[in-house]
Amino acid sequence: MVLISLVRDYIGRMLQDIPGMKVLILDSQTVSIVSVAYSQSELLQKEVFLVELVDSMSKEPMAHLKAVYFLRPTSENIQKLRRQLANPRFGEYHLFFSNILKITQIQVLADSDEQEVVQQVQEFFADFCAIDPYHFTLNMHMNHIYMLPTVIDPPSAQSFCDRAVDGIAGVFLALKRRPVIRYQRTSDIAKRIAQETAKLMYEQESGLFDFRRTEISPLLLVIDRRDDPVTPLLNQWTYQAMVHELIGIQDNKVDLRHIGKVPQDQQEVVLSSEQDAFFKANMYENFGDLGMNIKRMVDEFQQIAKSNQNIQTIEDMAKFVDNYPEYRKMQGNVSKHVTMVTEMSRIVEERKLMLVSETEQELACNGGQVAAFELVQFLLKQAGVDKRTGDLYGNRDLLNIARNMARGLKGVENVYTQHQPLLFQTMESIIKGRLRDVDYPFVGNHFQQGRPQEVVIFIVGGTTYEEARTVALHNAANSGTRFILGGSVVLNSKHFLKDLEEAQRISRTNSVV
């Protein structure tokens, strides 16, 4: 089962057993978890007529509604709930938490529920934002924390780790699996997260994670973004990645307001592979092919528009009215994609991205030119060379050099998309069972030989859409091993550089003190 349908099932189960009119109350995190998987009209079908944030201050009593809370079990949320339960606005309260509740939290809630309005308390482990079927993010704030040594800011480092562990635990609980865990040796934060996850799964909540054993346990691999700092820096040329790099995607939404001159209903658009067939077909296509496909779509649309224009008989009319909603939907879709592609090509033109990207790819892929190589090396020192285990440029090992040369001889299909993220090599070695134990040790004594069928790779510090594409293409090829990619955020170069800057600033001020 894939991530989005897991979250959808959770939400469906939450709502289906409660008859009557409902109000769904979310917190700032769960609102994006729910939004990427469920739509407003689907909620309406389940008789959810109001969606509210938990910190809304409204006092209007609505006893005829049943409140369905879906919250992360944080202490702030528990406090807000306490206040609400002491003075209830709604007729019934159904509490769902996205992760494991502490016993003390249950006690606190029970204590404030003097009027016994709470009907049920459940843990539904949808604690991750499933943006694509095989790609999840945790939308963490303060994402730069992972680059700092723990000593600088222990409490935020702890909360960073906790959130990551919660998210990973949520994914595995939703999948009903208990994995063996490996991590990247050179990264402290990856090690810490891996160990804490292991502790949770094998010690604290071992009963909860005790699912039916499969022959080969799935694998959780925790790696550090700094292992491959090049991928988030490159210019992207595939649709989804490009939109994120040039305009920015947040929870599958694209904000077009700053572009100017967009119609009212197109100021913010949705880019979801679930709801938009065109996007689903083209999200991994490169920009050139995308242009062709968009042209085809526009042509098709024109055809339909034309056929809608000549209405002569009553039959035509009936047919038109039948097809009208679809027509309107298509119209919205066409104009959305056209707006986006137009904007992107404007940016490409303006920033001369074709040239820039060619150089970038040259540097990233054929790092042979010593001067250029050193330049990049210098730039990347900021990100910490010692944090890298894999050979990022594929030039430390003879075999890779040979492969590179072969590629050089063959010539590349597309200069702009020749870069393969490091993740690709990691995935290949996982499939072949060749991931070295020295570089990626196991946590505890849960070793495992052979190739796993399910692998969750968690990148501390954030994923990129380029990597998501690699994973999705691999899963589509269906080689027997299924990968799921997750990270603390989804990066583009701007975001990555901002994190770097922030981390630099903090460590500098600390060293001054």
Next chain:
Amino acid sequence: MATRNRTPVYRKYRDALRSVRVPAVSPIRAYAGPSSSSAGGPVIELVSTSLLHPDRAYTPLSTEDPGNSSKGQLTVGLPPAWVDVSEEISANIQRAQTKMSELVKAHAKALMPSFGDGKEEQHAIEVLTQEITNLLKRSEKRLKKLSSNAPSEDSNIRKNVQRSLATNLQNLSMEFRKKQSTYLKHLRQQKEGQDGLDLEMNINGTRSKSEDDDFVDVGFNDRQMSQLRKSEAFTREREREIEQIVESVNELAQIMKDLSVLVIDQGTIIDRIDYNVQNVAATVEEGYKQLQKAERTQRTGFMVKCATILIILCFIMLVLLILKEILF
């Protein structure tokens, strides 16, 4: 998709806490008993809440705290009036759905070749179609009543209820229309087929006749005439039916147009949950800002008025003073 139900644990704690809470409260109850009987209003309050939760110990507290009495009302409180409207509409929709399945059966029956003239079936279809159309129209009219203009959460709920009902209605009317148009198509096909068949039969008949009997001149005999007349009547009947259906299709198209304003397009930003949540927050904020602005303008308006009057008075006084100086 693992889940864990913590309700038993929660219940356990709650019950444990209640047993702790009861002895702490009960002396108050003994104390509050007479005082509540002396107060007129809250007595009803106490009865109503204790009816709902007879084993509850906190109820006497409500007599002491007037703020709590509204809470008691809250738990008993009836849903607002529009809920009835929405329920009525959904009942209508349900009824229309059952009628629709009946109609499908009737359509199938009418399209089957039968020996009778099929008048009854046609009549049944007519009645059903009329009923469904009426139901849809009525629901649509009621739906318009649901909307309210007051900017509150309640109106948000109403809007959402309206939307969901509108979506249901639209789907239903769409289905209905599709059913009708397929029936129409079949009917037309049948009509054409029958005409063609009749014609063929006639030709065949005449030919065989002429072959049989060369003396009789080639013309319509009585039997053929009556057949022709019958088929003509039949055609007229069908024509009328078709017209009727077309009419109801048009009516439905109107309903559909009205509804389409309310229905959310799937896959657009309006269909996003977070967008709606943010939107509500934004509207509330906007409203607050407007209110502030209004307050400011109101206050400044008053001030300005005062100041103007004062200035004018000053001016008049000054003039008077000058006049006084000059004249006397």
